Amino acid sequence: MHTVHFHAMGCQMMAAVDSTHPAAQARLDQAPAWFETWEQRLSRFRPDSELSQVNRSSGKAQPVSSVLAEVVQAALAARRESEGLVDPLVLNALEAAGYDRSFDQIADLAQDGCAPQGVETALTQQERGISNPAASLHLDTHRRTLTLPVGARLDLGGIAKGWAADRAAQRLGKTAPALVDAGGDIAVSGPQANGRPWPVGVANPFDPDRPLDLLLLYRGGVATSGRDYRRWQQNGAWQHHIIDPRSARPAASDVLSVSVIAPSARLAEAAAKTVLILGSQAGLRWLDARPQLAGLLVLEDSQILPSRLWHNHIWRN
Amino acid sequence: MTTITKAKIMTKQRPENGAPGLRLLITTTSIVATLGGWALLTYNQSGASSAASQADPLVQMMDLAPIPTLIAPPGQAAQAFAPSQVDQAAPSFNQPAAPRLRSVPVPVTTTRSSR
Numbered sequence: 370m371h372t373v374h375f376h377a378m379g380c381q382m383m384a385a386v387d388s389t390h391p392a393a394q395a396r397l398d399q400a401p402a403w404f405e406t407w408e409q410r411l412s413r414f415r416p417d418s419e420l421s422q423v424n425r426s427s428g429k430a431q432p433v434s435s436v437l438a439e440v441v442q443a444a445l446a447a448r449r450e451s452e453g454l455v456d457p458l459v460l461n462a463l464e465a466a467g468y469d470r471s472f473d474q475i476a477d478l479a480q481d482g483c484a485p486q487g488v489e490t491a492l493t494q495q496e497r498g499i500s501n502p503a504a505s506l507h508l509d510t511h512r513r514t515l516t517l518p519v520g521a522r523l524d525l526g527g528i529a530k531g532w533a534a535d536r537a538a539q540r541l542g543k544t545a546p547a548l549v550d551a552g553g554d555i556a557v558s559g560p561q562a563n564g565r566p567w568p569v570g571v572a573n574p575f576d577p578d579r580p581l582d583l584l585l586l587y588r589g590g591v592a593t594s595g596r597d598y599r600r601w602q603q604n605g606a607w608q609h610h611i612i613d614p615r616s617a618r619p620a621a622s623d624v625l626s627v628s629v630i631a632p633s634a635r636l637a638e639a640a641a642k643t644v645l646i647l648g649s650q651a652g653l654r655w656l657d658a659r660p661q662l663a664g665l666l667v668l669e670d671s672q673i674l675p676s677r678l679w680h681n682h683i684w685r686n
Numbered sequence: 687m688t689t690i691t692k693a694k695i696m697t698k699q700r701p702e703n704g705a706p707g708l709r710l711l712i713t714t715t716s717i718v719a720t721l722g723g724w725a726l727l728t729y730n731q732s733g734a735s736s737a738a739s740q741a742d743p744l745v746q747m748m749d750l751a752p753i754p755t756l757i758a759p760p761g762q763a764a765q766a767f768a769p770s771q772v773d774q775a776a777p778s779f780n781q782p783a784a785p786r787l788r789s790v791p792v793p794v795t796t797t798r799s800s801r
Contacts, residue, residue: 370794383795530800550795568791572798580796595799610800628797684791 371397377404378412378530379471380552384537387562388545396544400537404551407536410436411529413460413522414471420523424460428519430509438513444528445508447639454646455639458506459612460522466619467603468610526610530554531592531638538590538634549634554592556634568684574598574626574667581673582665583684590634594641595626595667613646620646627652629664630682640664649674 371394372385384400386393410419423431433441444457463469507516517523534549534556541547542558548567549556557567566587570580574597584591596609596619613620627644631637640662644652649666656664656676663678 380800385794527800548794550797552800553796553798554800555795555797565791568793570793570796572796574799577798580793583791583793584797585791591797593797593799598799598801626799686790 373397375401378408383550385548386541386545393545407533411525413524424522427517427521430514430516433515440525440529440532441508443532443635451643454643456614457523458521460524462612462617463524466608527638531635534634554634554638556590557586560587571628584682585684589632590637591630592634592637592641593628594645597626611645622648623668624649625667625669627664627666631662
């Protein structure tokens with residue numbers, strides 16, 4: 370097995386191919402460059418990225434690349450599937466909560482004793498751009514143009530990572546069985562070369578060195594959404610990066626982290642975020658109503674709640 | 687005299703039946719025909735033997751691999767049933783192989799919240 374580790378999209382990435390063939394190794398070596406290309410299209414932290422340019426031109430139809438169009442389409446699908454709980458138009462709300470720079474920079478500020486500033490109290494919900502997001506966000510797939518509501522801006526962070534994991538696994542999988550880990554959002558192209566599933570650990574937010582479970586993935590993806598890591602203090606209150614569009618503020622939830630298995634990493638990422646925003650009771654009901662999903666919830670009080678189908682996917686002695 | 691004459695007459699008649707020119711012609715024709723036939727046969731065998739061996743099933747049979755014998759060549763027999771290979775494939779009594787499904791797989795990676 371060959372692996373490559375690199376940093377992209379503000380996260381640690383890993384890609385693996387289960388082959389010793391030189392062609393598989395050569396393709397694997399290209400993976401960091403793919404992510405760099407995608408990040409230049411999709412990052413909100415790069416002023417010269419395509420997404421930043423689109424965000425500066427809300428209210429007007431902007432021609433967009435096929436990559437940006439595809440990821441926006443995935444984000445719109447996630448919004449439909451989550452009944453509006455996963456929304457890409459949350460950038461104003463995220464920045465208002467203090468997530469106005471890359472998380473590495475926020476962590477550096479915290480180490481220096483400086484808290485992110487944000488303008489949390491200064492924005493109304495409408496100004497955050499998510500009061501009625503369906504009204505004017507428009508992607509014209511034929512002309513490949515994107516129109517944002519006036520004043521609204523896109524954040525594609527989570528969706529972009531899931532999409533990138535899927536896309537990279539698909540590309541690598543053309544030469545050999547592959548797994549791609551995009552900062553915790555994981556996609557596999559199919560079983561390993563010996564026909565066995567890929568073993569993937571599930572991190573325990575209370576004890577990262579002792580995984581909660583060991584998943585066996587034949588295909589699809591798994592993703593974890595949590596407020597255990599990307600969080601910070603603002604005006605003395607803890608904030609995190611998962612925005613509830615209903616309040617336009619970081620979600621108030623009893624779920625600390627949730628891992629979801631799905632037919633793709635993109636779907637898993639959106640489903641995990643949905644469950645976290647819904648909270649444990651409604652989140653488990655939502656998962657159990659969808660046979661293509663399985664999840665494991667870790668609550669703030671350290672309870673661990675599996676969904677109905679979770680045990681079908683884990684290694685058991 | 688008569689006898690002599692008869693004899694002379696008979697002697698004269700035999701050379702008429704086996705004339706030296708005719709003998710020479712027959713002998714020469716036989717030799718030429720024999721030599722020519724050999725030459726033609728030799729030419730046909732050397733020039734057209736490859737084509738004939740492909741087209742003619744009888745010739746093809748000549749090209750078939752030797753009929754297998756019950757005794758394999760010594761090198762092959764040693765390779766196919768090398769005791770060392772059989773021993774390597776089978777678990778030894780001192781170290782029984784644990785069933786793979788019961789062994790804990792080593793995770794390739796771990797899912798966690800974005801970092």
